[in-house]
Amino acid sequence: MKKVLLLIVVIAIGLYSCKENKSIYNETALLKKIREKTGTNNTYYYFNVWNTSCIPCIQEMPDIDSLAALYKSKVDFIFITNEADEKIEQFFKAKSIKIDYSIFMNNEENTISFLSEKIGKNRLSYPTHIIMNDKFDVIHHHTGGLNFNVKGVNLFDPILTKALKNLK
Numbered sequence: 001m002k003k004v005l006l007l008i009v010v011i012a013i014g015l016y017s018c019k020e021n022k023s024i025y026n027e028t029a030l031l032k033k034i035r036e037k038t039g040t041n042n043t044y045y046y047f048n049v050w051n052t053s054c055i056p057c058i059q060e061m062p063d064i065d066s067l068a069a070l071y072k073s074k075v076d077f078i079f080i081t082n083e084a085d086e087k088i089e090q091f092f093k094a095k096s097i098k099i100d101y102s103i104f105m106n107n108e109e110n111t112i113s114f115l116s117e118k119i120g121k122n123r124l125s126y127p128t129h130i131i132m133n134d135k136f137d138v139i140h141h142h143t144g145g146l147n148f149n150v151k152g153v154n155l156f157d158p159i160l161t162k163a164l165k166n167l168k
Contacts, residue, residue, distance in 0.1 A: 026114040027136050033111075034076055037103045043134040044075040048102075049112055051081055052091045054126035056145025061099060063146075068101035075131075077102040082109045 034045065048064055050057035061079070068077035079099070081088065085106045091097075105111060116124050118132070119141045130141040 026110070030111055030114060030136070031134070033105065034078065037078075037105065038076045040076060042074055042076045044139075045132045045134075046071075046075050046077045047115060047128075047130040047132070048077070048079045049081070049115065049124050049126065049128040049130070050079055051126045052083060052087065057127040058095070058097070060127065060146055061097060061102075065099045065102050072101050079104045080108045080111055080115070081106055082112055083107065 035041070046064075046067070048057075048060075050061075052058075064077060064079075068075070071077075079102055081104075083106055088104065088106045112124060115128070115130055116122065118136060118138055119128075119130060125143050127145060128141065128143045129146065131139045133139060
């Protein structure tokens with residue numbers, strides 16, 4: 001009986017330890033992926049969780065890429081999906097979509113789960129926009145499509161400006 005109880009305690013401690021270290025591992029792994037993809041040392045990240053079947057996701061891509069051009073020296077703009085690279089490549093080719101200033105991280109179910117956890121959601125809807133700092137603190141998040149430019153005014157700029165004001 002004591003051996004069984006001891007085994008249960010050891011398993012419980014192991015599971016608890018894995019759960020406690022999960023975020024640290026994911027943050028480290030995600031930061032490494034971002035650095036490898038972007039080649040930058042930016043300290044702010046704009047994540048756009050999207051899907052090829054999401055019309056608002058596709059419609060806002062050019063606006064997000066335009067923002068990325070403006071903020072490329074301070075913010076990494078990252079489109080994330082859980083779809084395979086091949087599917088994404090075919091999709092962009094078929095739709096003639098060209099994105100110059102943002103990067104794509106495809107087949108990223110773990111990253112999507114990590115971001116969901118960070119904003120306190122069990123599951124993310126498409127599109128989801130998340131701005132984080134290099135400690136992966138959430139500065140802002142929004143679920144649903146965004147119209148970035150209305151009559152020439154960039155509606156998302158004040159949020160990014162607020163997020164970036166603390167940069168040295």
